[in-house]
Amino acid sequence: MEKDADGFYTPGSVIYTSSSRVKLIFLQLRLTLPPKLASDRTSTFEVTVTLADQQGDPNSPLYSAKTFEELGLHQDLLRGIYDMGFSKPSKIQERALPLLLANPPTNMIGQSQSGTGKTAAFVLTMLSRIDFTKNTTQALCLAPSRELARQIMSVVVSMGKFTQVQTEYAIKDNLARDSGPISAHIVVGTPGTMTDLMRKRIINVADLKVFVLDEADNMLDQDGLGDQTLRVKNMLPRDHPVQILLFSATFPDHVRSFASKFAPGANKIELQKEELSVSGIRQFYMDCRNEEHKYDILVRLYDFIRTINRAVSSSHCLDLATQHKHTADRISARMTAEGHKVASLHGAKDPAERDAIIDNFRDGREKVLITTNVIARGIDILQVNMVVNYDLPLMYERSSGSSGEGGHFDKPDIETYIHRIGRTGRFGRRGISINFVHDKKTWLQMEQIEQATGKKIMRIETNDVDEMEEKMKEALK
Numbered sequence: 001m002e003k004d005a006d007g008f009y010t011p012g013s014v015i016y017t018s019s020s021r022v023k024l025i026f027l028q029l030r031l032t033l034p035p036k037l038a039s040d041r042t043s044t045f046e047v048t049v050t051l052a053d054q055q056g057d058p059n060s061p062l063y064s065a066k067t068f069e070e071l072g073l074h075q076d077l078l079r080g081i082y083d084m085g086f087s088k089p090s091k092i093q094e095r096a097l098p099l100l101l102a103n104p105p106t107n108m109i110g111q112s113q114s115g116t117g118k119t120a121a122f123v124l125t126m127l128s129r130i131d132f133t134k135n136t137t138q139a140l141c142l143a144p145s146r147e148l149a150r151q152i153m154s155v156v157v158s159m160g161k162f163t164q165v166q167t168e169y170a171i172k173d174n175l176a177r178d179s180g181p182i183s184a185h186i187v188v189g190t191p192g193t194m195t196d197l198m199r200k201r202i203i204n205v206a207d208l209k210v211f212v213l214d215e216a217d218n219m220l221d222q223d224g225l226g227d228q229t230l231r232v233k234n235m236l237p238r239d240h241p242v243q244i245l246l247f248s249a250t251f252p253d254h255v256r257s258f259a260s261k262f263a264p265g266a267n268k269i270e271l272q273k274e275e276l277s278v279s280g281i282r283q284f285y286m287d288c289r290n291e292e293h294k295y296d297i298l299v300r301l302y303d304f305i306r307t308i309n310r311a312v313s314s315s316h317c318l319d320l321a322t323q324h325k326h327t328a329d330r331i332s333a334r335m336t337a338e339g340h341k342v343a344s345l346h347g348a349k350d351p352a353e354r355d356a357i358i359d360n361f362r363d364g365r366e367k368v369l370i371t372t373n374v375i376a377r378g379i380d381i382l383q384v385n386m387v388v389n390y391d392l393p394l395m396y397e398r399s400s401g402s403s404g405e406g407g408h409f410d411k412p413d414i415e416t417y418i419h420r421i422g423r424t425g426r427f428g429r430r431g432i433s434i435n436f437v438h439d440k441k442t443w444l445q446m447e448q449i450e451q452a453t454g455k456k457i458m459r460i461e462t463n464d465v466d467e468m469e470e471k472m473k474e475a476l477k
């Protein structure tokens with residue numbers, strides 16, 4: 001593998017910003033993986049990580065006592081799965097698929113840690129339920145971002161490679177406003193565009209069998225995409241039952257009861273609080289003096305990645321995430337001006353540009369991506385080994401005053417935190433997350449995250465570069 005001028009063996013860094021104030025920074029390291037996800041793979045620092053070991057450990061979320069053959073899947077789908085390099089199901093796949101495929105169809109609320117294979121569970125259900133003799137839309141899948149919708153579609157296409165499946169996107173700028181009715185079996189999209197296309201009868205759901213919400217807690221949250229999702233649901237056919245599937249790594253209490261109403265009579269697979277994140281992700285924090293110091297530390301992290309990149313025989317990348325789109329742009333402009341290679345991605349960019357940026361990062365042409373919460377959820381890029389929360393994710397709380405006006409961002413957003421750090425440590429891989437704290441308030445917010453997730457967040461010294469680097473190297477072993 002060749003190194004480029006920046007010293008990276010492969011491309012790819014992302015910085016996240018969102019419409020609120022937290023900044024999230026991801027460091028991405030590319031592992032030397034065989035083309036297919038084989039059982040044994042070499043990680044950084046010459047450490048062998050054995051997926052087969054994890055899939056054989058009953059305490060691992062990747063464990064399964066069964067084979068894919070035993071889960072009742074059609075031969076064409078088994079071919080698709082094996083063609084993707086999967087050899088054994090994960091726990092969520094083993095537990096959910098028999099329930100998902102049983103007849104009569106039953107709704108499902110499925111929770112499992114980030115990066116443990118929920119997508120395959122619902123994609124295989126959609127593909128299993130399609131009657132390929134009919135050219136009608138039979139499954140809809142909604143996701144919170146176009147990036148995630150595109151990723152889900154790539155899984156549909158790969159898993160359905162040996163079927164006759166026809167697919168279509170319901171994402172902005174994909175279909176012309178005056179386009180005629182579509183006949184794709186499976187439509188994947190975001191709720192606003194899906195509503196629009198259903199209203200215009202471009203998407204006809206008379207034959208619909210399955211309706212999936214990925215990142216369902218986010219999709220149902222009334223402070224989030226809840227209204228739009230409900231609009232789609234209200235347009236579903238009423239003359240026959242539609243199987244409703246809700247999947248996420250998180251289901252906070254305030255969404256749980258609504259989820260049960262949205263998917264009545266659902267089979268439920270739930271996680272305990274202490275199981276919310278996978279053990280492969282080591283969580284750290286760094287004490288920064290102020291905003292400027294945060295930037296300095298970030299640049300130092302970027303340099304560190306380049307150093308270990310040279311020290312080992314695999315390549316490494318850095319992602320940075322911020323909560324505010326202006327912060328993302330500002331950090332990326334400054335780093336670029338200082339000669340670093342970074343890209344920024346947020347919802348204010350136009351769709352074509354967003355597609356190009358994420359594709360460049362996914363394919364390794366970009367090394368650092370600064371982004372907002374827009375892609376905090378679901379995005380599966382196996383090479384991401386480090387997530388930096390430049391600012392902790394915070395949630396908006398309305399003021400209790402009678403006017404109902406105004407509010408503040410003081411409370412940590414636990415769910416977003418879990419999803420952000422879950423961009424690393426995918427399917428048994430190792431990853432690091434680093435939180436920047438810079439005053440008492442951010443310190444207390446981090447403590448609340450620690451309590452809520454039940455996982456210790458360890459300190460990394462910022463004044464001693466050697467110690468900082470040693471700790472991070474150790475964590476990635």
Ligand SMILES: Nc1ncnc2c1ncn2[C@@H]1O[C@H](COP(=O)(O)OP(=O)(O)OP(=O)(O)O)[C@@H](O)[C@H]1O
Pocket residue numbers: 037085086087088089090093112113114115116117118119120248249377378379380382422426427
């Ligand atoms: N049985 C399997 N064997 C090997 N790899 C798998 C298997 N199932 C899924 N994967 C891989 O694991 C990775 C994570 O899967 P996926 O994106 O579905 O996770 P997720 O649970 O939906 O995560 P998130 O909560 O972040 O959305 C993907 O790269 C996927 O291809």
